[in-house]
Amino acid sequence: MELILPSDDLQKNADKPLIFAIEDNEDNLLLISYIAENLNCRFVGENQGSHALMIAKKYQPSLILLDIILPDLSGFEIFQNLQKDSATAHIPVIAITALAMKEDEDEIQAAGFHEYVKKPYILDQLEDIILSYLP
Numbered sequence: 001m002e003l004i005l006p007s008d009d010l011q012k013n014a015d016k017p018l019i020f021a022i023e024d025n026e027d028n029l030l031l032i033s034y035i036a037e038n039l040n041c042r043f044v045g046e047n048q049g050s051h052a053l054m055i056a057k058k059y060q061p062s063l064i065l066l067d068i069i070l071p072d073l074s075g076f077e078i079f080q081n082l083q084k085d086s087a088t089a090h091i092p093v094i095a096i097t098a099l100a101m102k103e104d105e106d107e108i109q110a111a112g113f114h115e116y117v118k119k120p121y122i123l124d125q126l127e128d129i130i131l132s133y134l135p
């Protein structure tokens with residue numbers, strides 16, 4: 001498992017919102033960790049979809065940022081698993097994807113994600129969207 005905890009020990013600052021990102025591109029994961037830090041949030045990153053549900057259950061993040069194209073599970077499968085589990089169903093999930101075809105967009109919207117952000121995104125816009133979902 002590649003769990004990335006760059007900013008704070010998760011046990012500390014437990015009052016800060018926790019952002020959990022699932023993303024296989026390390027540069028993007030790092031970028032999201034910087035955004036989280038900038039927004040005064042804690043951060044957990046994971047590059048394998050198969051670990052997402054377990055980590056979400058364990059850490060109970062305030063918000064999940066979910067890449068759609070991952071090497072193992074798809075973001076759709078992960079989202080369904082999160083929604084099916086009563087321990088994670090309440091957590092808002094923002095899909096982040098480079099999928100650009102109209103059909104892909106329709107599929108993402110139909111899946112019921114709380115929000116959908118296209119890559120490449122503008123940092124300020126992503127920050128604003130994240131902020132709107134934080135407690």
Ligand code: MN
Binds near residue numbers: 023025
């Ligand atoms: Mn990806």
